[in-house]
Amino acid sequence: MAAAEDASPAGTMPVQQLRTGDHAFVGYGDDDAGRDVVTTFAWTGLAHNEKVMVFSAPQLAEAEVWNRLDAPGALxxxxxxxxxxxxxxxxxxxHPARHFTPERQWQRIEEETDRALAEGYRGLRTYIDMHWVGDLDADVAVMMHRESHAQHLFTGRPYTEICAYDSRWFAPEVLSAMHEAHPCRLLPHLGALHGEQSENTVxxxxxxxxxxxEQLIAALREGLARSAxxxxxxxxxxxxxxxSAAxxxxxxxxxxxxxxxxLIEVRCPPTVARILRRASDGTSTNLVIREVSRR
Structure with a gap:
């Protein structure tokens, strides 16, 4: 009902919508959380012919990491x-550096990105569990500086990164600052729905x-009341x-x-727009469906 256009800035999103050049934060609070996030991230990268590097929590055995990726498996x-x-x-x-510095890490990530391209892949994506900070006895403030000054790794380069923070280990103020420092914030697991209200927008x-x-209905009801x-x-x-159709x-x-x-304007991806149009009986004269996409 309206032509496709670019979506609004990333903000909070599911892992399935990450694109090349995204730098994302995800939090977790128990040992089993986030398995579907890292698995989806890894499988998507492989499907897109990207190289995937998983830097898991240092305390995890390699076999356990493979289990989190739904391995072993032929593919x-x-x-x-x-x-x-x-x-x-x-x-x-x-390595061979023994202590963390942002400059050394940035250098190595740039080298690994270039290596992935030289090997014929479309780019590099990494999943980094931030427990490495404790393992290397790194200064948290220095790590925070790295996180908030790493845009050069992503600008004009085929690199994508998820930084996973254990909320049991990092202080609340660090988690809050890192949540804001990352351009993308991921939902903690698949199947979740996140809602935000602002002036005349849901x-x-x-x-x-x-x-x-029920969460969807509640968010829409609140939005309609706020914008009346x-x-x-x-x-x-x-x-x-x-x-879903329902x-x-x-x-x-x-x-x-x-x-x-x-006027009620719904901005959505083409797949969602098709579902809405098929479900519509054409009686909503105040409804406009506008297709948007991330590029």
Missing amino acids: LGAARERGQLVLSSMRALI RLAGEADINTR DARRLTVDMSQLVFL CAVDLLRMAASSAAHD
Whole structure:
């Protein structure tokens, strides 16, 4: 119902929407959390013919890391044998240096990115568990400086990075600062739905299905109430990767019944737009569906 255009800046998103050049934060709070994030990140990189390096928590045995990647398996094993999938550590990355410095780490990441390109891959993506800070007895403030001054690794270069922070180990103020320092913030697991409210806008990221349906309805209801005086609401679903038919009907029904709104604009990826259009009966005269995409 409207032409495709670029989506709004990244912000909070599911791991499936990471693109080359993204620098992402993800937090976790237990030993089993985040398995689906690193697995999806790794598999996506392999599918895109990128080289993938996983720097897991130093306390994890290599066999356990493979289990987190849903290994062993023929495809992952082959990727490992040909060097496309690499398990490593920050200690090994910065070798022979014995102590962490941002400059040494930046240098090695740039070298590994160039190496991936020379090997015929489209780029490099890394998953870095930040427990390396304790393993190398690094200064947390120096690490924070690295994180907030690393944009040169990503600008104009085919490099993507997830930094995973254990909320049990890092202080709340460090987690808060690092959450803000990263251009992208990931949902902690697959299947989650994240909602944000701002003036006349509801932003939804993740997956809207039977498990998150009530959360979706609550977010839309709040957005409609907050924007009643303005008589227009933007529903930004540009970071949504799945919308069930039931949730699509919920959105359309709420839009059709909102006599207080002259315009409800839904910004969403083409796949979500198709679901909404198929579910629509054409009675919502105040509804505009606008396709957006990340580039």
